Amino acid sequence: MATKSASTTAQQDGTAAAKKTELRKPVFVKVDSLKPGTNGHTLTVKVVTAETVLNKKPRNPTFRGPQNQNTKIAECLVGDDTGTILFTARNDQVEMMKPGNTVVLRNAKIDMFKGSMRLAVDKWGRIEVAEPEKFVVKEDNNLSLVEYELVNVVEES
DSSP states (O other), X not given: OHHHHHHHHHHHHHHHXXXXXXXXXXXXOOGGGOOTTXXXXXXXXXXXXXXXXXXXXXXXXXSOSGGGSOEEEEEEEEEETTEEEEEEEETTHHHHOOTTOEEEEEEEEEEEETTEEEEEOOTTSEEEEEOOOOOOOOTTOBGGGSBOOOOOOOOOO
């Protein structure tokens, strides 16, 4: 009986491995299609500007671990041929976000900050510096300048 269950699990592992290798193609979106509260976006954008907002040393350098690392935050204006949006780069991401670079943002999400949209990539996402693209960034359509207001809808019964 033990050999039968071992061969059955081997067959299941084989089919699971076959399914795992079939990755789905990313769906690239444009900046003007981003909406508040959404996530899982994949975009190709150019960095227009990058400004360091915070560069903080650790409080207690005697500790080891992630709490002992420098904290860097930069606000970068990124965009494509449909518009621009502010991107919040953190720690290692700051070095990749140099003005003029073309980057691919994978699994990006929209964060709301003071009523406006910001693009961010957390630990589940990825930033890759790509080959320069030929498009011209449309700077007059900045989605981060649009202010949103949270409205609570109460259902009457």
